Amino acid sequence: MLPDPSDRLLLRAALDPPAEALACFARWRERIDLNDVAGTSFRLLPLVYHHIGAIMPDDAIKARLRGIARHAWLRSRSRWHLCSAAIDRLAQRGVPFMLTKGTALVVLFGGVMELRVQSDCDILVPPDHAGAAVETMFELGFVAPRLAPGTFHVEDHRSMHGLDFALAAGEFGLLDLHWRPLLDVESEALAEEFFERANAETLNGRAVRVPSLEHVFLQAAIHGSKFEEPLRHDWMADCHLMMRLAGERIRWRGLWASAERHGLAGLLEETLDLLADTVLPPLPSRVWRRPSGRATALERREAGARLKHPADRSRTDWLALDLKRLHRSDPGLSGQPLDACLPTLRRRMRVPTLPRRPDDDHGPLWFVSGWSHIEPHGRWSDGSVAVLALRPAPRTRPDARPADRLGRPRRSAGTDGAGRRRRPVPGAPAGEGGRGADRDRDRSRPVGGGGGGRLDRPCSSGSPIPSSLRAWNGAATRASSACSSSPPPGPRRRRNRTRNRPPRRTGRSEHRSRPC
Template sequence: MNDPRTAFPFPARNSSQHGLLRVLLLDDRSSREAWAAWRQRHDIEKIDYGSFKLLPMLYARLRELEPADPLLSRLKGVYRMTLYHNHLLRHRAGGILGYLQHHGIHPLLLKGIPLLALHYRDWGVRRTHDIDILVPYAQQERARALLAGHAAWKRFARRPLHPRAHHGETWHADGFQLDLHWHSLHEALYRDNGDAALPEHADTLQLDDVTVPAAGAPDLLFQSCIHGTRRDSPQDAYRLVDVVTLIRSRPNSLDWDRVDELATRLHLRLRVHTVLSYLTDEFGVDVPRDLRGAPGERYAPVEHLEARRLWRRPGITGLLPIHWCYYHRSFADGRVPLTRVLGFPRFLHRRWGLTSTTQFAAYVARACARRFRRHLWNGAA
């Protein structure tokens, strides 16, 4: 029987990453055996970027298992560099969160910083690349205006992004990045997507002298599963460690019903089941049976559409099939009504940040010409 969970070739299938995940996630005896096997097959000087991201976690694990390992001193350098970066980012996060709160915005922290502070409890084991903040949709315009008026933070995009076609906007300051979200995921671009309930399930985090709500463990787990199965995350095997850390940090209190509710509401059950069944099968992680899926299980049409398109190499139509998936997800039931099919060009108009029909036509013409030339070149090669 066809199993739709095999449709997402998420990054842990890389042999180096898979081997390091075995070191990180298995019991002590199996972990030592996995480390010896990895050392025989791989050269730490020639690992891929996804494996490199796991090195701070590897240092923390080997510090317990093999304190005399000759590689430990080199791994310690990666760990300390990560620790230094994360402390700087934490300080910068406290400043911008205090600024937004002072002006009446209600931010909520997502992803890396809550994971490190509340679940890993070690700021050196995982590099977090940016500050992820969710603001209520009704406050996104005000929050963006405040950032635009801030002396340090600059918008990454050349023009403001349309809130109905994007889930957030990237800002940067002095080498640090801030992702300001008005939707927690770009897989849920409609207003009533459940984000309003995140503060009800939130934890509290203290950053310097700022107290801020942070996404709770079930929300972080759900989001880590989704990020780990995205098209743009070929080097993000560390997100699987995030999922396992969240499960093991709350062994008796994790709200699995909340995870299932989010996956069902947002038509993302297939991707959550894919990650959790993989972690159970490969690493013995304890996950409720109904959250691991099964061959022949029924999923929403948009989930099957993504499974067919999300990781496929772009053809002559480029990323249009991916944008078509996003357009499906801009509706609460995960499918485009027949009466709204003709609204797809307008959705692209907003998503690409264009301001006129002339701009849209010129953009499409240039994109088609580039794609056609590339298609001809690849065919000739």
């Protein structure tokens, strides 16, 4: 995802001093045909025209770039009209909101920022107002590719950080509604901080709020420096222009303090180093460098993994991404060093917690997390697995009885203490297969589990013989007689399906003497 030599030349043509920028543009023209421009190169051409269009020697190329710049300006204006309709309805319903990303750059700076290729309008709402904001978009006639009207529930806060909306089913990405500013931060504390430090501005005569300069820069750097298809490097132009236009107004220490609180300091440091290696920043490094500390090995690994295609990431890359995302999911952990949080993170990774489903949703299956919508450019396809949860059917006991006065469940006739049906004694007369007969039958069995085992020692002549055993033997016997040598059969033993396998030892003898 790193810029190739052609992209570096075009970035320098848009951002370097005019003389050097004109030379970089001439070298870029030697490599690239203007008719084949797409992706990041096309998004940077309006900025190139605004920067060096007046001193270009080739009138034909100047006219082509002027037409591309006008197209970008008109496209951005069309997005603002959609955004205006959305913010008007949100204001009527009393839903707090603010404009972020490219829309916030246009509101804050205007001028050259209006020549950015504005692909969508980004709106941020507080997490607790996400459901009302989503329903508002559906009321306006917008459609979402990943959500049907009336299906948004609380677990979408965790599995998604925003939704794409559009007015036609085949044209998505015109309006982005977010309830978390960054996908990398699952905690809601960052969104609360955005609203606490927001600034009041106007857009098309409407009162709107935008993040502070520090948060706009943080969001542009973190959101832009990750893999996307098609490849985009215009985030470097956004950060560079912010340094040039408002570098002295940005509170850099406050920016780094916010990044430290939310576990983004190492990622921001690596991102700014990448920016400095590509295009020379307009500010000295002592101004924008991290004031204290350096990125750890895990943070450098995460920054490198975010720039790779998901198919090219190793297991170590995925582990670094998951570990850092889990580290940032809790505000109490993100502000602490990672080594101090390892026991807690290890416990959470070993025993993951599934989200709680709303009580009014009784369906058997629901989506927990994983894949989001796979758009043509792969924006939401960064998940490796999808998690589906099944709700088991409740098991009811038809023979359940109310408890007695001591809290113990009542036993129904013909059942044992666990509620299971007792098997009748073979040959027992009616009325003699009850609870006492069953207890007597159990007492008369050998302990080893063998159904046909003999008794090694006869009972004493004075031991009573249950009537059920007398009925089973088929002859009446006096109570003083000895025990029958053929006890009632126990449960059938399972056949040993494996030949030549010795019987499993259970730790006690198969033939154990026990009195009647």
